Amino acid sequence: MSRLGKIARRTFLIGSAAVVGGVAFGVWSYRKPLENPLTTDEGGVITPYVLINAEGVTIITPRAEMGQGIHSTLAALVAEELDLPWDQVRVMHGPPATAYYNSALLKEAVPFAPTDQSWLAETARDAMAIPAKFLGVQMTGGSTSIPDGFDKMRAAGAVARAALVAAASREWGIAASELTTENGFVLAPDGQRLSYLALAARAAEAPLPDAPPLKPRSAWKLLGTSLPRVDMAGKATGTATYAGDIRLPGTVFATVKRNPAQGAAMIRYDAKSAETMAGVIKIVPLDDGVAVVARTTWEAFQAADAIVFEWGAAPYAKTSQEMREQIAASFTADALEGTWRDQGDVGQPAEQTLEAEYTVPHLAHATMEPQQATALYTAGRLRIWAGSQAPGFARDKAAAVVGLPPDQVDFETTLLGGGFGRRGEYDISVQAAAIAKAMEGTPVVVTWSREEDMSHGMYRPMATGRVQAGLSKERITRFDFATAAPSIMESFGARMGLPAAGADQTLVQGAWEMPYDIPNYRVAAYRAPKSVPLGFWRSVGASYNAFFHDSAIDELAHLAGADPLEFRLAHLDHDPSRQVLRAVAEMSNWSQPRQGRALGVAYAFSFGVPAAEVIEVEDTPDGIRITNAWAAVDVGIALDPRNIEAQVSGAMVFGLSAAIRGEITFADGAVEQQNFWDYEPMRMGQTPAIEVRILESGNQITGIGEPGTPPAAPALANALFALKGQRARSLPLSKHFTFA
Amino acid sequence: MSVTVTVNGAITSVDLPGEIPLLWALRDGLNLTGTKYGCGVAACGACTVLVNGEAVRSCQTALSDVEGQSVTTIEGLGTPATLHVLQQVWIDHQVAQCGYCQSGQIMQAAGLLAANPRPSPAEIDEAMSGNLCRCGTYPRIRAAVQDAARKLSEA
Numbered sequence A: 001m002s003r004l005g006k007i008a009r010r011t012f013l014i015g016s017a018a019v020v021g022g023v024a025f026g027v028w029s030y031r032k033p034l035e036n037p038l039t040t041d042e043g044g045v046i047t048p049y050v051l052i053n054a055e056g057v058t059i060i061t062p063r064a065e066m067g068q069g070i071h072s073t074l075a076a077l078v079a080e081e082l083d084l085p086w087d088q089v090r091v092m093h094g095p096p097a098t099a100y101y102n103s104a105l106l107k108e109a110v111p112f113a114p115t116d117q118s119w120l121a122e123t124a125r126d127a128m129a130i131p132a133k134f135l136g137v138q139m140t141g142g143s144t145s146i147p148d149g150f151d152k153m154r155a156a157g158a159v160a161r162a163a164l165v166a167a168a169s170r171e172w173g174i175a176a177s178e179l180t181t182e183n184g185f186v187l188a189p190d191g192q193r194l195s196y197l198a199l200a201a202r203a204a205e206a207p208l209p210d211a212p213p214l215k216p217r218s219a220w221k222l223l224g225t226s227l228p229r230v231d232m233a234g235k236a237t238g239t240a241t242y243a244g245d246i247r248l249p250g251t252v253f254a255t256v257k258r259n260p261a262q263g264a265a266m267i268r269y270d271a272k273s274a275e276t277m278a279g280v281i282k283i284v285p286l287d288d289g290v291a292v293v294a295r296t297t298w299e300a301f302q303a304a305d306a307i308v309f310e311w312g313a314a315p316y317a318k319t320s321q322e323m324r325e326q327i328a329a330s331f332t333a334d335a336l337e338g339t340w341r342d343q344g345d346v347g348q349p350a351e352q353t354l355e356a357e358y359t360v361p362h363l364a365h366a367t368m369e370p371q372q373a374t375a376l377y378t379a380g381r382l383r384i385w386a387g388s389q390a391p392g393f394a395r396d397k398a399a400a401v402v403g404l405p406p407d408q409v410d411f412e413t414t415l416l417g418g419g420f421g422r423r424g425e426y427d428i429s430v431q432a433a434a435i436a437k438a439m440e441g442t443p444v445v446v447t448w449s450r451e452e453d454m455s456h457g458m459y460r461p462m463a464t465g466r467v468q469a470g471l472s473k474e475r476i477t478r479f480d481f482a483t484a485a486p487s488i489m490e491s492f493g494a495r496m497g498l499p500a501a502g503a504d505q506t507l508v509q510g511a512w513e514m515p516y517d518i519p520n521y522r523v524a525a526y527r528a529p530k531s532v533p534l535g536f537w538r539s540v541g542a543s544y545n546a547f548f549h550d551s552a553i554d555e556l557a558h559l560a561g562a563d564p565l566e567f568r569l570a571h572l573d574h575d576p577s578r579q580v581l582r583a584v585a586e587m588s589n590w591s592q593p594r595q596g597r598a599l600g601v602a603y604a605f606s607f608g609v610p611a612a613e614v615i616e617v618e619d620t621p622d623g624i625r626i627t628n629a630w631a632a633v634d635v636g637i638a639l640d641p642r643n644i645e646a647q648v649s650g651a652m653v654f655g656l657s658a659a660i661r662g663e664i665t666f667a668d669g670a671v672e673q674q675n676f677w678d679y680e681p682m683r684m685g686q687t688p689a690i691e692v693r694i695l696e697s698g699n700q701i702t703g704i705g706e707p708g709t710p711p712a713a714p715a716l717a718n719a720l721f722a723l724k725g726q727r728a729r730s731l732p733l734s735k736h737f738t739f740a
Numbered sequence B: 001m002s003v004t005v006t007v008n009g010a011i012t013s014v015d016l017p018g019e020i021p022l023l024w025a026l027r028d029g030l031n032l033t034g035t036k037y038g039c040g041v042a043a044c045g046a047c048t049v050l051v052n053g054e055a056v057r058s059c060q061t062a063l064s065d066v067e068g069q070s071v072t073t074i075e076g077l078g079t080p081a082t083l084h085v086l087q088q089v090w091i092d093h094q095v096a097q098c099g100y101c102q103s104g105q106i107m108q109a110a111g112l113l114a115a116n117p118r119p120s121p122a123e124i125d126e127a128m129s130g131n132l133c134r135c136g137t138y139p140r141i142r143a144a145v146q147d148a149a150r151k152l153s154e155a
């Protein structure tokens, strides 16, 4: 049994099975409540999100905590409605379960721009909650945890509160409407009080409301304030547990070595010398490589390096050069994936014209924690500890590889040492399961070497963007944008065994939904041939389309002889977007000339968030230095400002790291980069002071893990143009400029 | 083949070959999992510990090299109940995101402040630049180290 199962046995669970839902569609089975994954021998099972036992109140936060602070903010949503003091809040990730499906995940897949809040667009978005429920996808990604959890988690807290109040009402014989709650207690008008703990058993039997009223924003005490994160003390003291930190009696340590040409087979291997090396316990062959189990991880690494392999050849283009040529050859009618925006006539003549091609390379996620998992297989049961953004998928795939039904697998989601999309995959869970089965009865910690991690990713695709645009009288009169890349959805969908979906919207994400007012405007995407494994990389398609789109806007501004920031403002038909630009103008003192330094601005719109960034660069004898950076975002409603600030600032550093030096290249089908010396993220000395401003238009609440990344690369490229007069149309920028 | 080391104040004998890097002796031999593996080649700082008060990369330090020496890991610096000043400022500034790099960051900062109690901003950047953070928490690390230096010098 998982830790949760054990706790649940002596636990009272509070709330209503009908907590989720709320979308008014007449589909009976959609409204039918999902099974509560939390079970208790004491009966009285209620919401999947709140449980109370002798240790206190625990809030289930079934989204991956990968650094974005989601456990804290989801818990705050529940605690707010439950009137639970923040220092009493305990959180737990919870098991993989259909009840924890993400209803916001598919909302971006509708053919309406996120700025479109018309009845039709909203209806289409709501309708996406239905397939999301049936697919039961419990996935953390797409900056969706907050849009998905905002109502759901507050309702879970409100239902639990109602149950506790009802229990106190019966206990005292006082009408529920007379009672109030505060700091984990139910209070009677005469001053009597009962703690939630004392009421838990009776609350489990209380009748429950379907749709309890939620507090108005003016009554919020926790939400809207900067709360100390629940995971902070653990992370400052080395006591936070990641997937490779599980230590059970008799634990052994493993690593894997797989074909560097991903997806190709292993033809043969010779482990004779590895087998006799110090500490080696077992060599376990896998489909496309070998696992070594040893006394320590280092001994496993050493032995894995001593194995001689013969590998099958890559089933895709061998070099980055060939992949780039395939992409360049994909701007054809046959490869057209779709035209997401088509207004007016982009063939119109213009006074001034721009024709530009932009390119970006493959990128690795390079999470600080390499892929790790722990597994134990005993007597037809499998336990896995992994940091997963998609624990349901990972559990099912792991179950299949050891031949067990999924309900014989206890999957515990640990903290993630960075996700950025990489941990939506299940490769490490499946390997850990297979190795654990070969080591029946012995717990195995599987750790990839950094080299294995760098070279066996699911990469951000290489992409090419082409822009043909025209200007007349300082206005953009036409803008024809085309992007070509291999499809992430095709690659991911095949791995997950999902049915082929329609057109891959990630190809144009970050370009087609730009709220620019341009009369003749077209955004099209072309699908390049499948090559290396691709995955979701923080901000997905917007990570490259924002660079293409915003660079072109910047080039047009300079062509028009206009101020680049004013030029964007003059073309934007979306007030929140104009506000974020005005904010960075003010913060950076945009119009103030500075000696030896220059500013660049960029604007992007992704995951429903308008984001503007300004970067200041300086030419020094050691090279270009980034001296200051400013960002402004509009999140609709800000639940935890200090955490949002951290996300935007971190996302910007992530984007700048990629912009300056990020590049994964292939030779003979294998990744050439191996470690942080040849795929080097930004270091502290290169990182500027970063100032973030959070705006709240009050519109739809949004997630903020990703939107800070897309503007970073174009803001830096635009700043470099302003400083040096040289336009870089390809990333990484270190190929064009020397950085300090 | 056992090697004797003082780990977090306790004389400890580790039953592993001397050439094993200290990182793995700590994590896999002694179950001290607060120290992290990030690169194995001294390029990320996730494995930083103190040896006789000095910050070192434990992935590049053989166990035999610390025989008879004093090793301090994040677990020995302080605990959730008895926080070290650096851990307290890390919480005050809400530094960590995923947290995976932070043990190494804190131990590097401890080594820096032991050698230089009043580092300038440039000295902080210089000393901390060997420690990568993929979540980009650098601005808060900077602020936290400055704050810790102030608190330690006032104490």
Ligand code: FES
Pocket (backbone or CB within 6 Å): B036, B037, B038, B039, B040, B041, B042, B043, B044, B045, B046, B047, B048, B057, B058, B059, B060
């Ligand atoms: S693991 Fe030692 S420096 Fe990276």
Ligand code: FES
Pocket (backbone or CB within 6 Å): A067, A368, A417, A418, B096, B097, B098, B099, B100, B101, B102, B132, B133, B134, B135, B136, B137
């Ligand atoms: S906090 Fe995630 S790597 Fe530093």
